Every structure is written in C-alpha cells, then in structure tokens.
Amino acid sequence: MTSAMTSDAQIPVPPGGAWAVGDAAGIRLRGTHGFPDPTPAPGPAPDPATASAAGSGPDPGSARPPGPALNQGSGPGQGFGPGRGSGLGQGFGPDRGSGSDLGFGLGQGSGSDRGSGLGQDPGSDPDLGSGSGSGSGPGSGGRVEVGGLAAVLAVWPVLGTLVEEGALRLHTPLAAYAPTLGRATAHQLLTRTGDHTLLARLAEHVTGRPLAELAAERIWQPLAMTRTAFAPALHTALEDTAAFLRHLLAPGAGPLTADWIADSLRIRTGELAPSRGLLWRPAPGTDRRQDIWVHHATPGPTALWISPRHHRWAILLTPPAPHAPPHTGLRDAFRAFAFGPSE
Numbered sequence: 001m002t003s004a005m006t007s008d009a010q011i012p013v014p015p016g017g018a019w020a021v022g023d024a025a026g027i028r029l030r031g032t033h034g035f036p037d038p039t040p041a042p043g044p045a046p047d048p049a050t051a052s053a054a055g056s057g058p059d060p061g062s063a064r065p066p067g068p069a070l071n072q073g074s075g076p077g078q079g080f081g082p083g084r085g086s087g088l089g090q091g092f093g094p095d096r097g098s099g100s101d102l103g104f105g106l107g108q109g110s111g112s113d114r115g116s117g118l119g120q121d122p123g124s125d126p127d128l129g130s131g132s133g134s135g136s137g138p139g140s141g142g143r144v145e146v147g148g149l150a151a152v153l154a155v156w157p158v159l160g161t162l163v164e165e166g167a168l169r170l171h172t173p174l175a176a177y178a179p180t181l182g183r184a185t186a187h188q189l190l191t192r193t194g195d196h197t198l199l200a201r202l203a204e205h206v207t208g209r210p211l212a213e214l215a216a217e218r219i220w221q222p223l224a225m226t227r228t229a230f231a232p233a234l235h236t237a238l239e240d241t242a243a244f245l246r247h248l249l250a251p252g253a254g255p256l257t258a259d260w261i262a263d264s265l266r267i268r269t270g271e272l273a274p275s276r277g278l279l280w281r282p283a284p285g286t287d288r289r290q291d292i293w294v295h296h297a298t299p300g301p302t303a304l305w306i307s308p309r310h311h312r313w314a315i316l317l318t319p320p321a322p323h324a325p326p327h328t329g330l331r332d333a334f335r336a337f338a339f340g341p342s343e
Helices: 048-054 147-165 186-190 197-207 211-220 238-249 258-264 328-339
Strands: 010-012 018-023 026-031 034-036 234-236 293-296 303-307 312-317
Touching (some): 026 238, 034 328, 147 197, 147 211, 147 234, 147 238, 186 197, 238 303
Antiparallel strands (some): 018 026, 303 312
16 A cells, blocks of 8 residues: 555644654654644545556555555654655654653552552652653653553563463463452453553562562563653653564564464454453554554553554653543544554
8 A cells, every 4th residue: 555645734742742653673753743634635536547547556455554654764753655745754853842741640540649559669760850841751752651551561561471481371360369359360351441450460469579570670671671660650761662562563582472462462352342452452443454453541642553464553642631531533643644544
C-alpha cells in the first residue's frame, strides 16, 4: 500500500505531549505540538480510464500500512513519505510545554496512593522534575510520569518472563500461589480491563521481590531503558518506550520471547466483544486483519500501539489529567495517522 494523502491541517496534542512512530530500527517520526490530520485531502475525482489502466489498485496483502512512509535513510523525525514535500515533521521543535508530570498512576489517585501495593520505594530523583512547568516534557528528552502504562511496561513483561521460566501458569488460580489473591487466573485478569494490581502482587508472591526490582532487572536493564523507574509512579522517557516497542517487533535474544509476544497479540477471548489479547487489545476502529494492537492509559489519550504485520509501532504521551474525558477521538486520529485509515 502507498501512503495515504492527508490534509495540511494539524491535530494538536495537549501542551507538554509528544508522539513518535517507528519500526524495529528505531524512531522514524516524532513531534510535540501536533500531528498531521489523517483525513484524506479533497481532490479531483479519479479519471476512470486512468484508474482502469493502473490495474486493480493497492495489494491488499501488502505489509505496509497506508500511514506515513517511514524514511529508512534519514535520522529520527525526518521524511513523511510521498506527496508531503520536505516533511511534515518540521516545526515540531523541543517541547516547551508544562513540565514533566505526564501519564497516570496505576490505580488512579493522587499523591502516594498511585502505584501503591507494588512494593516501590517512593525515593527521589532530581531528573524527574517537579511538574511545575520546568519544560522537561517528553518532547525535550525528559523523563515523564506514565503510571497508566505500568501494566504494559512492567507487569505484563515480567509475567511473560515468569511464564517462560515455568514459574507461572496462566490458567492456574492465583490462590495456588497466594491464598489472599483469590480464585481468578492470570489469564482472566490479563484479558479484562481494570486495575492490574493483583497481577503485580502475583509476580511479587511468585518471586519474593518487589515489582520495581523485577521490571528493572528482567526488562528495562536488558533493553537499556536506563531512564525508566518507579518513583513512586512509573516514569520513563520517549526513547525508552520506543526501545520497548522495538523489542516487541524484533525480540531476538532480548528478555521477552517471540512466543510470549505472539501469544499476547492474538485474540484470547473467542467471540466475546470487545476482543482482547493478553493485556493488549485490537485498536478500536480496526479489524483483526489489520493486526494493530493498543494499550492505553485511563483517563486521557496516552497509549502505545504495535503492529507485527506492518512492522510498525506508535507512541502518544500526554500530560496527566485525572478528570479529563477519554479522548478516544484523539487516540483514533493518531492511530489513523500512524497506521493509515481503517480498511
């Protein structure tokens, strides 16, 4: 498929937000203030004779999505593919937004309640900033709060390593590992929405260690995610999150196996709607053939997308807004920009 023609309009992201699109090789496109509107630009009707001579159109089996072409020969954020002139990424300069307080706590709340029960030491870190508008948002390379992504950046991958080691079985009731955890199974909890604190506690009971240590040792350090840590909510950098998604596209000898990733990115809920994999779910507005998966924070539009079929990932980070609406429209627009409109 070729890249979709988009209008010249920009869809803004909340102040302090940032986005990136890439593949197994790294970040290819990035910005901070907004992204190109994926709505098809109006144009003249196609000439039937020309269309007939051109054949039957794009190959529906092509691995490339109709989103922006990822420029393989240039540095990060350069080149948006055919028909876009000198690149739509121009003007997305360093984030001049409102500080580093991004993302959401695992289990919403305020202050020290966020991330509770996960065994983290609140600690202190001068690199995190105070959230007071110092300008250290994701677009400027600073660490940001993404507590709402703790389930996908910490809990899910740690459980994957335990499953591969044989220390955890997805269909065994949690009570078999710790009576206080109840009779639900890890599979049941991974295929539903809601608080994933029970899964974090499960990992801690199985290993006897806090989740923060498990995630750092098993996932973040092997992937060189040196700026990712709980303090007390999860903080990370855009580049670290990109490294994580790159690993999902090309596991190699990394901490997560290809089997765990493939098992997670397939429908595990039969004909039930909405369909779900293990923590991940098919992106709203897409179908199974497109193979675009998402995990998003709540509330707000912060989300991660991954598509093995298209060999592409996407990240949208926005400032915390505990009382904000779901912003599903912004998420859907960004997904359409990154991967192309729904087929």
